[in-house]
Every structure is written in C-alpha cells, then in structure tokens.
Amino acid sequence: MSKKVVLFLAEGFEEVEAVTPIDYLRRAGFEVAVCAVGDSQSVKGARGITLKADTTLEALGSRGADFWDAAVVPGGMPGAANIAASKEAGALLVEMAAAGKTVAAICAAPALVLFPLGLLNGKNFTCYPGMEKNLSGANWLGQPVVVDGGIITSRGAGTAGLFSVSIIEQLAGAEAAEKIAAAVLL
Secondary structure, three states, rough: OOOOOEEEEEEOHHHHHHHHHHHHHOOOOOOEEEEEOOOEEEEEOOOOOEEEEEEEEHHHHOOOOOOEEEEOOOOOOOOOHHHHOHHHHHHHHHHHHOOOOOOEEEEOHHHHHHHHHHHOOOOOEEOOOOOOOOOOOEEOOOOOOOEEEEEEEOOHHHHHHHHHHHHHHHHHOOOHHHHHHHHHOO
C-alpha cells in the first residue's frame, strides 16, 4: 500500500520547498495530497508562482492521523506564518506527531509552525539561519537536514532535495531514498 502524505500550501509559500517534495515523493510512489490552507485551491507562492492544490484543508474534513503517513510543511514568508495561523493545520500536525507519524518542515516552518505547537520540545532540529533564536527547549543543529524521531527539519530551498529524500527514507527505507536520489542526480 502506498504511503499517503499531505503537503500544506499557504499564500507566500517557498516554491522550491513545496514542489521538490511533491515531485520526489510522487517519484517514490507516494500519494501526495497538496492541500491549500485557505479557501482557494490556487495558491500564490513567495516568488509569484501559483500552484493549484489538489484539495483544501476544509475539504480534508475528518481525515486525521489515522489516514496520513506524513505531513510536509514548506517554508517561505509569509507562507509559513499563514500555515501557523491555521488552527486546523496545527491540530492535524499535533495529532500526527502524537500518533508517531512523520512531520516534516523546512526553512521558516520549523520555527514558525512546529515550535509554537510544542513539536520541537526536547528535539534536535534545524531551520533557516537566524530563525532558531529564542526557541528554548529545542536543540538547533546547523545541518542541512535533521531527523529526530518522526520530526524532519531542513534549512531552506537549497536543501529541499536532501529534505525530500530524508522523508522518503523515513517512510520507505534507505533503498527507496537512494533510488530517488540517484534518479535525480542528488
């Protein structure tokens, strides 16, 4: 059975940090639902590129942690802040972490989305440089990608490929991750 992943998009998302995981995870055979946080399925990124999401957060309805294997939160500003402002997105992320599911966030999203939800408490993490300040109770590492249990964090657009391959490894193992990394010449 293929893994099911929800990826949140909100106005101002970082395009590379959204499209790279969508692409790599689909290459790995995962079902990726691109989910708009807002009323419209058309979501404009930080660089003016508009993506059409598969669904909206509201349309997900009762699909909770029992349905999904992972959730991915791209960064970008104000995209990460817009996801952080969504009570529904936050509730799903907390539910998934509590259920031991994979929660992955990149760039500003670890600091702006995961930290306020308490998902980085006692965890090693990374994020966009400078955003780690004042995040007490979490241990920032200056690595491109940090995996601590079910929480995967990454630094920014330049690490999106490594971030995506780390998600694949977490969900499907090293062999599946290596296969995708080789196919995209990572």
